[in-house]
Amino acid sequence: MSRTLVQKIFDSHLVDKPSLGIYALKTDLIMCHEITTPQAILDIKEKWGDKVFNPSKIVALIDHVNPAKDSATALQGKVIRDWSHRQEIEFYDVGCNGVCHALLPEQGYVRPGMTIICGDSHTCTAGAFGAFAAGVGTTDLEAAILKGIVFFREPKTMRIQLEGKLSKGVFAKDVILHLISQLGVKGATDHVIEFCGPIIKDMDMEGRLTVCNMVVEAGATSGLCCPDEKTLTYYKEHGITVYDFEILRHTWQPDENAVYDQDRSFGLSLLEPQVTFGNNPSEVKSISEMVGTKINQVYIGSCTNGRISDLRIAARILKGEQIPKSIRLIVVPATTEIQLQAIREGLAEIFIEAGAFFSGPTCGACLGMSNGVLTEGEVCASTTNRNFPGRMGKGGTVHLMSPATAAATALYGEITDPREVI
Amino acid sequence: MEITTKGQVYLLDRLNIDTDQIISAKYLTGITMNGLGLNLFEDLDLPGFDRKEPAFKEATILVARENFGCGSSREHAVWALEDSGFQAVIASSFARIFRQNMFNRGLLAIELSAEQIDEIFVNKWKNCLIDLKTMTLTFWSDENRSEKKTCSFQLADFDKQLVLEGGLVGFVVKHY
Numbered sequence: 262m263s264r265t266l267v268q269k270i271f272d273s274h275l276v277d278k279p280s281l282g283i284y285a286l287k288t289d290l291i292m293c294h295e296i297t298t299p300q301a302i303l304d305i306k307e308k309w310g311d312k313v314f315n316p317s318k319i320v321a322l323i324d325h326v327n328p329a330k331d332s333a334t335a336l337q338g339k340v341i342r343d344w345s346h347r348q349e350i351e352f353y354d355v356g357c358n359g360v361c362h363a364l365l366p367e368q369g370y371v372r373p374g375m376t377i378i379c380g381d382s383h384t385c386t387a388g389a390f391g392a393f394a395a396g397v398g399t400t401d402l403e404a405a406i407l408k409g410i411v412f413f414r415e416p417k418t419m420r421i422q423l424e425g426k427l428s429k430g431v432f433a434k435d436v437i438l439h440l441i442s443q444l445g446v447k448g449a450t451d452h453v454i455e456f457c458g459p460i461i462k463d464m465d466m467e468g469r470l471t472v473c474n475m476v477v478e479a480g481a482t483s484g485l486c487c488p489d490e491k492t493l494t495y496y497k498e499h500g501i502t503v504y505d506f507e508i509l510r511h512t513w514q515p516d517e518n519a520v521y522d523q524d525r526s527f528g529l530s531l532l533e534p535q536v537t538f539g540n541n542p543s544e545v546k547s548i549s550e551m552v553g554t555k556i557n558q559v560y561i562g563s564c565t566n567g568r569i570s571d572l573r574i575a576a577r578i579l580k581g582e583q584i585p586k587s588i589r590l591i592v593v594p595a596t597t598e599i600q601l602q603a604i605r606e607g608l609a610e611i612f613i614e615a616g617a618f619f620s621g622p623t624c625g626a627c628l629g630m631s632n633g634v635l636t637e638g639e640v641c642a643s644t645t646n647r648n649f650p651g652r653m654g655k656g657g658t659v660h661l662m663s664p665a666t667a668a669a670t671a672l673y674g675e676i677t678d679p680r681e682v683i
Numbered sequence: 684m685e686i687t688t689k690g691q692v693y694l695l696d697r698l699n700i701d702t703d704q705i706i707s708a709k710y711l712t713g714i715t716m717n718g719l720g721l722n723l724f725e726d727l728d729l730p731g732f733d734r735k736e737p738a739f740k741e742a743t744i745l746v747a748r749e750n751f752g753c754g755s756s757r758e759h760a761v762w763a764l765e766d767s768g769f770q771a772v773i774a775s776s777f778a779r780i781f782r783q784n785m786f787n788r789g790l791l792a793i794e795l796s797a798e799q800i801d802e803i804f805v806n807k808w809k810n811c812l813i814d815l816k817t818m819t820l821t822f823w824s825d826e827n828r829s830e831k832k833t834c835s836f837q838l839a840d841f842d843k844q845l846v847l848e849g850g851l852v853g854f855v856v857k858h859y
Binding site: 277283285297303309334337380381384399400401408410480540541628650655 | 716780850
């Protein structure tokens, strides 16, 4: 029988079907960060003898509040750090870490066909490599740390074909914001999306990571792109040797006549830059309807848009320019490597000379934890992934957009069409 | 959880309640699952909403609209509900991670149709009996205790087993 890509991954990782429609899957990789893992670590220590099923299948790090902002977050860091050392788990500490969804691919952990979980909803990002990657809660994480298995319902499948060619000034972020507006915030709940079509084929891996990152905002469990030449290019550019890439590329494709529960197609040649206007990520308008909206802060960063290509496009727009004194621009590379690269390429200098605060990596203000949280009545133009009420600070408003739109917005202190300044 | 549970209902007439609104990020800095109940729904600007009022304080069953628990995977949202005494959330739909987090903690996430949820809000039913044996919900109001409304609901066998066995970790250790 013909199978979709995710069906092949589920079948190949099947440990058990405890009841109808439930798959117990072998986990290839468990990623652990300091916000959602310590509770599992302490519970395992208390009840199950500090067990870990296989330390080599776990990667741990600090990313949400980096470095610690107070004693409470310092203790979270200590718990996961001590556990990693005790269990001989690979650990990325302050100084070599980054936002987990950006660090994981960059450090070469992700392969097509893998199953990856993390106590974080944006784990779906790694689907860009043709892996099944999904966010889970702490209890799922705890069970997986103990036994190496994770439970999912048999996914409904959705193929999304992206037709046409993106015009200048339109990026991966605009694509996914548009898709969420079309699917709705629960339009893909319990579905795994497989992306295809010329726009995905043309898109580099950093763009695909942005697209897959936000599928959860439409409710999807995961979003996958099939491994291809662009995947290989990413590995090469990051010095990651994948000896069996041709086998992986061949193995982890959907069958040609695979049947999907939903088959959607979107023509995007006429797509304009997209900006959110409301309180959930499906409330999206074209830039022309949003220009002129005053903002107090611009935030460029996060697991969605804190990679080097994002910083490059923002720097290109800000080079030699000054932001208005009335606003703040906060630029947060997603990993230490990206930060270093931005310094080496002179991007950091461009940002700082333009008037930006340029920091090391952290999830920080994206979820209102640190490093640029808003106060009542403030408006932020942000390259992050959520505009829920109070997401970046109680009473604050968030407009989601691409790094190009955010940089253009920073130039004028109001939402600005990036096509005018690129 | 027991095979039947009876409790007061709290009606939260909103859709797309994300986990940031259930428990704000500023309370994610702990290392245990305890003590989050006091901060449940703290940033929710809902007219007339006061978590100190008795109707909320004693409620063990929450009824909300569609896409409840969307957004962040933070299980803190479930722990906050649990800590403040909630055993079940009834909504017309849930986000996947939140829904599973509820079952994984041995709590109930029950889906009814949008029309059935509407009926609960319209009638302002304040009491509910959840029966996992007959798979039915029975609602009634304080004013008219003799008039009861019963409807059936469904759970995946797996999720029901997790609820009856007290959550996922015990289940996994026992069976795998």
